[in-house]
Amino acid sequence: xxxxxxxxxxxxxxxxxxxxxxxxxxxxxxxxxxxxxxxxxxxxxxxxxxxxxxxxxxxxxxxxxxxxxxxxxxxxxxxxxxxxxxxxxxxxxxxxxxxxxxxxxxxxxxxxxx
Numbered sequence: 001x002x003x004x005x006x007x008x009x010x011x012x013x014x015x016x017x018x019x020x021x022x023x024x025x026x027x028x029x030x031x032x033x034x035x036x037x038x039x040x041x042x043x044x045x046x047x048x049x050x051x052x053x054x055x056x057x058x059x060x061x062x063x064x065x066x067x068x069x070x071x072x073x074x075x076x077x078x079x080x081x082x083x084x085x086x087x088x089x090x091x092x093x094x095x096x097x098x099x100x101x102x103x104x105x106x107x108x109x110x111x112x113x114x
Contacts, residue, residue, distance in 0.1 A: 006087060007031045013081045014042070020076055025066045027101070040087075040094035040112070042077065044070075050100040059106045063098070070098055074111045088112070 003011070013019050014029040027047040033040050048066070050059040063070070074096050082088050094111035 003031070004033055006085070006090075007033050009085060010040075010042070010081055010087075013085075014077070019080050020073070023066075023068055025063075025068055038090060038092050040082075040091050041097065042094070042111075043097045043099060044073070046098065046100045046106075048100060049102045050104060050106050059100075059104075063106065068098075070096055070107045070109045074109055078111060 011029060011031045014031070025046050025048050027045045030043045030045070050062050082091065091112050096109045096111055097105060098107040099105055
């Protein structure tokens with residue numbers, strides 16, 4: 001799927017250190033939208049492995065210990081990227097997915113629901 005102009009704008013702002021401070025465990029962001037951001041998926045790929053074989057919540061706890069907060073990141077994306085770009089009116093649903101270096105899905109956090 002080819003990136004839309006909205007995808008490129010969002011990705012550029014995600015990688016702007018003045019908007020979202022760098023976090024040393026984030027390897028990269030990817031963005032994909034459908035119908036020019038009617039559905040938005042932001043994937044955060046980490047450069048560390050999270051041991052998800054422990055108890056439920058251990059992976060999230062490890063992320064917090066590494067100063068990674070998915071909820072705070074979602075709020076920042078909404079307030080500093082999507083709202084200023086005027087995209088909230090177009091998005092009907094969005095999700096932030098956090099994946100560790102081994103490809104394990106650690107968090108799937110809904111950002112928007114109408």
